[in-house]
Amino acid sequence: MASAVQVTELAKIIHDRIIVDRISFSVEEGEVFGLLGANGSGKTTTFNMLSGLLAPSSGSITILGKTVKEFRKSRPEIGFVTQEDSFYETLTVRENMEYFASQFGVSGTDSRERVKKLLSQMKLTEKSDVLASKLSGGMKKRLNIACSLVHDPKIVFLDEPSVGLDPVVRREIWAVIEELHASKKTIIITSHYMEEIERLCGRVAIMFAGRIVDSGTPSDLKQKYKLKQMEDVFAYLVRPVVQ
Amino acid sequence: MKALSAIKKEVLEVVHDRTMLLVLLAFPVFVMVFMGSSFRSMEINGLPIGISGPENISASPLFAGLNESAAFKLQSFDSEEDAMTEFRNGRLRAVIVVPQDFEESFERGDGSEVRIIVDNSDIALEQSVLAALSSVIEASSRDITKSYVASAWDDLILLNGSAASLGEGLAQTKEKMNQTKESLALLRTGMDGIGIDSLESSLENASDSVESLKTQIDAQKADLAGMSDDNEAMLNKTDAFIIDAGDALNQSQTTVQGTHGKLKEQVVQLNGTVATLDASIAGLEAIKAGSSDPAVIAALDFNIASLESLRSTSQMQMDDAQDEIADLESLNDTLNSFARALGDFSEEVEGAKSGPDRMAGLAAALDGASRKLSQIDASFDSAREDVAELKTLLGEIKSTTMQIDLTLDDAIAQTASVDALIGTLQTTVAAQTGKDPATIAAPLSVKVESQYEKPSFVDFIMPQVIAVSLLFSCFLLGSIGIVREKTGKTIIRALLAPDALMNLVLAKIVTLVILSFGQVALILLVAVLFFGVNAPDNYLMLLWGAAISSLVLTSIGIIVGFYARSESAAIQSCLLLAIPMLFLGNIIFSPDLLPAYTQVLQQLLPLAHVTNIFKIVLITNGDPAVDIAALLSYFLLLAIILAYIVFNRRDITNYA
Numbered sequence: 001m002a003s004a005v006q007v008t009e010l011a012k013i014i015h016d017r018i019i020v021d022r023i024s025f026s027v028e029e030g031e032v033f034g035l036l037g038a039n040g041s042g043k044t045t046t047f048n049m050l051s052g053l054l055a056p057s058s059g060s061i062t063i064l065g066k067t068v069k070e071f072r073k074s075r076p077e078i079g080f081v082t083q084e085d086s087f088y089e090t091l092t093v094r095e096n097m098e099y100f101a102s103q104f105g106v107s108g109t110d111s112r113e114r115v116k117k118l119l120s121q122m123k124l125t126e127k128s129d130v131l132a133s134k135l136s137g138g139m140k141k142r143l144n145i146a147c148s149l150v151h152d153p154k155i156v157f158l159d160e161p162s163v164g165l166d167p168v169v170r171r172e173i174w175a176v177i178e179e180l181h182a183s184k185k186t187i188i189i190t191s192h193y194m195e196e197i198e199r200l201c202g203r204v205a206i207m208f209a210g211r212i213v214d215s216g217t218p219s220d221l222k223q224k225y226k227l228k229q230m231e232d233v234f235a236y237l238v239r240p241v242v243q
Numbered sequence: 244m245k246a247l248s249a250i251k252k253e254v255l256e257v258v259h260d261r262t263m264l265l266v267l268l269a270f271p272v273f274v275m276v277f278m279g280s281s282f283r284s285m286e287i288n289g290l291p292i293g294i295s296g297p298e299n300i301s302a303s304p305l306f307a308g309l310n311e312s313a314a315f316k317l318q319s320f321d322s323e324e325d326a327m328t329e330f331r332n333g334r335l336r337a338v339i340v341v342p343q344d345f346e347e348s349f350e351r352g353d354g355s356e357v358r359i360i361v362d363n364s365d366i367a368l369e370q371s372v373l374a375a376l377s378s379v380i381e382a383s384s385r386d387i388t389k390s391y392v393a394s395a396w397d398d399l400i401l402l403n404g405s406a407a408s409l410g411e412g413l414a415q416t417k418e419k420m421n422q423t424k425e426s427l428a429l430l431r432t433g434m435d436g437i438g439i440d441s442l443e444s445s446l447e448n449a450s451d452s453v454e455s456l457k458t459q460i461d462a463q464k465a466d467l468a469g470m471s472d473d474n475e476a477m478l479n480k481t482d483a484f485i486i487d488a489g490d491a492l493n494q495s496q497t498t499v500q501g502t503h504g505k506l507k508e509q510v511v512q513l514n515g516t517v518a519t520l521d522a523s524i525a526g527l528e529a530i531k532a533g534s535s536d537p538a539v540i541a542a543l544d545f546n547i548a549s550l551e552s553l554r555s556t557s558q559m560q561m562d563d564a565q566d567e568i569a570d571l572e573s574l575n576d577t578l579n580s581f582a583r584a585l586g587d588f589s590e591e592v593e594g595a596k597s598g599p600d601r602m603a604g605l606a607a608a609l610d611g612a613s614r615k616l617s618q619i620d621a622s623f624d625s626a627r628e629d630v631a632e633l634k635t636l637l638g639e640i641k642s643t644t645m646q647i648d649l650t651l652d653d654a655i656a657q658t659a660s661v662d663a664l665i666g667t668l669q670t671t672v673a674a675q676t677g678k679d680p681a682t683i684a685a686p687l688s689v690k691v692e693s694q695y696e697k698p699s700f701v702d703f704i705m706p707q708v709i710a711v712s713l714l715f716s717c718f719l720l721g722s723i724g725i726v727r728e729k730t731g732k733t734i735i736r737a738l739l740a741p742d743a744l745m746n747l748v749l750a751k752i753v754t755l756v757i758l759s760f761g762q763v764a765l766i767l768l769v770a771v772l773f774f775g776v777n778a779p780d781n782y783l784m785l786l787w788g789a790a791i792s793s794l795v796l797t798s799i800g801i802i803v804g805f806y807a808r809s810e811s812a813a814i815q816s817c818l819l820l821a822i823p824m825l826f827l828g829n830i831i832f833s834p835d836l837l838p839a840y841t842q843v844l845q846q847l848l849p850l851a852h853v854t855n856i857f858k859i860v861l862i863t864n865g866d867p868a869v870d871i872a873a874l875l876s877y878f879l880l881l882a883i884i885l886a887y888i889v890f891n892r893r894d895i896t897n898y899a
Contacts, residue, residue, distance in 0.1 A: 052738075053735065053739070053894070054894055055894060076740070076741065078739065080735065080739050082732050085732070086731065086733050086736055087733060088733060089731070100736055100740075103737070104740050104741075105741075147736065148736075151740075
């Protein structure tokens with residue numbers, strides 16, 4: 001299977017501080033890959049570099065076979081789901097989706113069909129003409145994901161998709177991600193919820209102090225460290241912090 | 244402690260918020276420095292003024308005076324039309340139009356009139372320009388005079404000037420004195436008409452009637468003895484003399500009342516005369532102050548002293564006349580009392596005629612009447628004395644008026660000698676210069692023309708109203724719009740989609756430009772419908788003005804939005820930028836009245852150009868090309884900054 005994302009010796013230094021320290025990993029097409037780490041471990045910075053929102057200090061990123069220099073052209077292939085909601089509260093659900101579709105060059109019939117499909121997929125059809133500000137927390141999260149998928153990207157980045165959500169809404173979001181996986185999207189998730197990682201990700205990379213301290217499938221990692229829970233594996237790998 | 248802790252927290256919040264700190268510290272310092280330096284001196288400086296006139300105008304003292312004045316920056320134009328075009332385009336604050344025969348007029352000794360066309364849409368500026376121009380023109384006028392009479396004649400000019408001013412005062416005083424004389428003549432005629440002799444004789448008649456009545460009563464009382472009740476002849480005789488006495492009384496009463504009325508009128512007249520006398524005295528004092536001839540001064544001093552003394556006498560006489568009026572009122576009361584006594588007597592006689600014992604009744608009535616008449620007779624003695632006093636007083640007043648009249652004649656004669664002096668001076672000046680003395684005194688006259696005629700002053704503030712509205716709406720909507728994209732994280736999506744950030748910025752600018760059209764249209768609609776403002780003549784230019792103004796102001800707002808961290812920071816930053824613009828943008832103060840450095844600053848700030856464009860489009864009907872070009876240059880610069888932001892601030896750390 002071809003690599004959708006190839007990261008080699010990627011580093012980011014901000015104000016003389018190493019945020020990401022020469023990390024390397026690859027994600028296969030159709031795979032759900034998790035970047036696991038505590039707050040401040042560098043996973044969001046890595047994510048921003050992967051999505052082109054932040055220039056790397058060194059190293060290389062190849063997305064769908066294109067280098068960083070060609071990266072801008074690849075952006076329509078990427079869907080980025082931000083941790084916080086990023087849509088217009090004063091527009092309706094449909095208006096938001098149509099606007100973001102237009103910004104990625106999807107318009108006319110294509111846009112209408114895509115929006116209709118996503119509304120259905122995200123269970124927002126009934127709320128399509130409701131102002132975004134009037135939606136419940138779960139609906140807002142689904143709209144946020146829908147706005148990122150409206151141009152039908154091949155790779156979807158989800159930055160801590162369930163942070164701050166109640167267990168019911170969190171499960172709704174997981175269901176949406178599983179649907180995306182079923183539709184052969186390549187998905188990269190950052191999270192510090194072990195349950196989320198174990199349930200959704202085929203492989204994970206655990207980050208600590210800007211470095212990837214280990215990676216593999218959750219079961220391989222548990223087996224490798226002879227621990228029953230991913231949480232224990234995580235705690236073991238980041239133990240200097242715990243101590 | 245809780246309150247202290249809360250105060251500490253508030254202070255820390257302010258200290259940690261750099262924008263707020265800047266507003267708190269920089270703003271008051273700016274306002275103080277700006278206002279202090281601006282109002283340290285209210286003299287205008289380097290005001291652009293146009294002058295058009297004959298070819299050799301630059302050689303005239305007027306041109307030299309204007310050119311040397313620090314208040315003005317003089318530009319010469321070949322024609323009035325050229326100057327007016329620049330004026331309407333907002334490049335000049337006033338135009339001075341000098342007639343083509345300017346020099347020739349002076350050669351002929353005719354003087355010349357200079358027209359000043361001012362921008363009356365700015366009242367403060369208009370007043371300052373006129374004051375400064377008048378001062379320069381007055382000085383130039385003196386220079387022109389000097390050039391005619393040569394420097395040695397400076398004293399003569401002053402003398403001529405003071406003669407002109409003295410002559411004016413003299414004419415006024417003469418008029419006042421003549422008015423006083425007329426008033427005195429009227430007073431005398433009035434006093435003659437009082438008819439004090441008639442009053443005297445009426446009083447004597449009334450007194451005689453009383454005397455006669457008493458005598459007849461006494462005779463009747465003697466006749467009554469032994470007469471029978473049916474003596475009709477006696478009764479009829481009594482009736483007849485009652486009627487005679489009544490007639491005499493009526494005549495006296497009419498005379499007293501007439502005299503009383505006339506005397507009151509004369510007191511009023513005397514009051515008026517005293518007032519004009521006061522004005523005459525003041526006028527003579529002024530002539531004395533302006534005169535340098537000791538003989539004239541001495542004569543005027545004597546006249547003034549005499550008039551003041553006579554004025555004081557008149558005042559006393561007026562007070563006496565008031566007393567006499569009171570006496571006449573008392574005399575009238577006495578006559579009334581006599582009339583009542585006659586009435587009572589008549590009734591008693593009538594009662595006696597129909598009573599049982601007619602002769603006895605009549606005798607009793609006659610006794611009563613006799614007693615009453617004795618009392619009245621006594622009061623007539625006092626009335627006679629009052630009338631005699633009044634007669635004397637009237638004579639005195641008449642005498643005083645005659646003296647005033649003579650003194651005034653003397654004063655008028657003295658003023659004639661001043662008149663002669665003035666005439667001599669003017670003749671000398673005219674002979675030496677060969678010019679008309681009036682022209683030499685003021686060779687240059689000024690005719691001020693207000694350029695713009697609008698139905699109300701609201702027309703003149705329309706440019707400011709539109710400029711302020713656009714300033715705040717474009718600044719605030721532009722900056723807050725971008726801040727909301729950042730805080731709402733929607734800007735991240737714009738960073739991810741190709742060209743979306745540029746589209747976002749362009750969309751905001753275009754939308755705000757379109758909204759500004761609506762805003763300007765709405766302001767004009769309200770102004771026309773509710774304030775009677777004139778509708779604009781050139782809608783296309785108005786549209787252009789609104790478009791370029793909002794383009795520039797929105798671009799500034801958007802740039803602020805990119806750098807502001809929050810909505811409140813954006814608002815504070817907008818205020819920090821807007822306030823200097825309000826001070827220098829021809830909104831609150833006329834920039835021409837502010838110090839020179841602020842005039843440079845205002846050219847660097849866009850709001851002054853925005854205001855100018857709307858002033859030219861709505862008021863002057865000129866061509867705002869220069870201001871539009873200035874704003875286009877601004878926009879070009881702002882577009883470069885925006886392009887730099889759009890293409891170089893794609894890193895998410897700029898929006899975190």
